[in-house]
Amino acid sequence: MSKKFNKKEFINDVKANVRALYRRNLDEATQQQIFQAVSYTVKDTIIDNWLATQEQYEKDDPKYVYYMSMEFLMGRALGNNLINLTEYEDVKEALAEIGFDLNVIEDQEPDAALGNGGLGRLAACFLDSLATLGYPAYGCGIRYRYGMFKQKIEDGYQVEVPDNWLKDGNPFELRRPEYAKEVKFGGYVRVVYDEKTGRNHFVQEGYQVVRAVPYDFPIVGYNNRVVNTLRVWDAEAVSEFQLDSFDKGDYRKAVEQENLARNIVEVLYPNDNHYAGKELRLKQQYFFISASVQAAVSKYKKKHSDIRKFYEKATFQLNDTHPTVAVAELMRILIDEEGLTWEEAWDVTTKTCAYTNHTIMAEALEKWPIELFSRLLPRIYQIIEEINRRFVAEIEARYPGNFEKVRKMAIIFDGQVKMAHLAIAAGYSVNGVAELHTEILKKQELKDFYEMMPEKFNNKTNGITQRRFLLHGNPLLAAWVTDHIGDEWITDLPQIAKLKVYADDRKAQQEFMNIKYQNKVRLAKYIREHNGIEVDPRSIFDVQVKRLHEYKRQLLNILHVMYLYNQIKDHPEMDFYPRTFIFGAKAAAGYRRAKLTIKLINSVADVINNDASIKNKLKVVFIEDYRVSNAELIFAAADVSEQISTASKEASGTGNMKFMLNGAPTLGTMDGANVEIVKEVGEENAFIFGLSADEVINYENNGGYYPENIFNSDQDIRRVLMQLINGTYAPNDPEMFRDIYDSLLNTKSSDRADTYFILADFKSYAEAQRRVEEAYRDEARWAKMAMLNTACSGKFTSDRTIQQYVDEIWHLDKEVIEA
């Protein structure tokens, strides 16, 4: 490091900060105030490195990746920054000396929850890896005033509480008003013929404007002095004084612009894997994209005069289709502001933009109605129309007379703008996020595009950062790993394979399982404090934490719990290894069936946890407000990793990797990255069940299957389903779970029944669960399995993923920050 850590100095700085910020002495300060003071102290160190990084980049003039994303699910910054500065232990000791516990201080920090789930957390892991590997990168996003809602459980139901994460101030952010940009909405486009150039010019008039003001968050690389930037945009009203002379005194317009600014960054849309088609969402998208693209172009122009080579210094990675207007915004700037011809602008754009697809779920596809799109973004719409016209011409040239191809591939069709089609047509790379997912894209969802432009398609299997999810989240295991194989795994995770030699070593096994036990005690304490439920850390901790979605099949899990409960009640003498089923999940605020599933889980928990007759053999816990910070505790304490999506539906999954890293074998379907996890760890160290992706897709292409056959022929399943509608778990309202029952058996609706193949997979799942129990009973066998999961997790570091993006898509050069 540039500066060696000095305990005395650190304590003095904290003292000085408490005085300056709160006019208090240390002994009078609250934990929150200490958190702020410590954070400002840490920020000082970071600022030195931030400046050094910026200087180095300035000197080397490297190519940057701009990771464009509506979501960055960062979690807490303090602990992670200390970890990456390699000052965590020092600061912990220093604080202990003055009577503070770093863990308690860390708990004062609200999570930066500017994301929903997997997609947003992936973006956060990528930033960590980019900085650690020394690649020049900007994260570009939105500074939502309210992040992902906080979840309260009241009477078993989810209640959403606004997440006012900025209320105590954010010590790590830096407002940069000098880099503000203006973003225009609405109005109309006037075409002006220019005599001199003989070209038409396009002028947007009668628009509303918002000022985009960036806030920079430092992204600290691990032990390398690199500090990259996450730049998130806030919206402010352009004051009345700055209105065009034309608009001066237009009071109504000034008010409208103020409202627009206030609304635009107000709140994160809480949908995961679902497109809601809201106008404000499109405003958010264009707002941060326009500001980010303008900023990237300005930065380039500071050093370079030929904008036609922009792509040599910048590449835009579009995180799903949400930022895809970047394609048209870059075209607009290049043509309207930089004076390039269409062909020149298209050449630059198609060498700059690359697209990552994160889902095949049809309901997640963004298709904007033309009316809405063209009204909000008239010039952008015009450009997309022209992109479409030329793209359709290409399709027709390639497939003469084949209107089917145009119908399926056009960017604008049926009154809608199809964002995925735009991203593929304009991107130089299209990637999926796991091998299976990319294959499904090529063979099914994006078949026509793959056939026309196979060279664009590639796979980048997701990864996670071991620094947050092992080094920070599981300090006991991290220290044990380092004791055995050294600490290089922190930046080179594949080295963790060196643990394999300990897999059969009884002492190592016992140490490994003892650490797991201590982590279970830590989680049990959290559960006691937050749920008031007593769980036995000697029971199997069987965990499913992720967003609540039908395709992820939390319902399969809880139906199986109901089935187990029936068995235990019927056969009290049965030898049953105690289990604690742990759930954590937020449901999108408007997703009724998902919310009802939460109520079902809590209702089942209520009955089972209060039934003394089963002697604590079964417990069910729903952890409130699952988020990055408590996820770190949960992964560390898990015995079993539930990854039970309907095969083909989970593009990758990343929670699966976090469990694996922490020594929890996967109980899952052959879906997403589970396939690759099993390949790494071996089938004997996972519990695989259920239909394959091919089988599911086959059923789907042939009209589904018949769950009623299973219902009619299997009495265990029938009994569980009847318990959904006979008041077993809702004595005061037996109809409460009717909708869930109907979803499985289709007695009313015209939808296909059991769309997610829950009954089809039930028996196979129950059988896999029996194998889990059998394996767990054999202590040595389980310890070996758990340890091998950790040992074989090397592939799943986001460092590997990022290196592949760099080598195969972005082509960046590594930077080194001189001391």
Ligand code: Z15
């Ligand atoms: C989201 O979290 C994911 C995909 C989406 O299209 C949206 Cl809108 C949100 C998830 C996938 O469901 C998950 O399988 C994947 O691991 C993650 O993105 C990161 O790629």
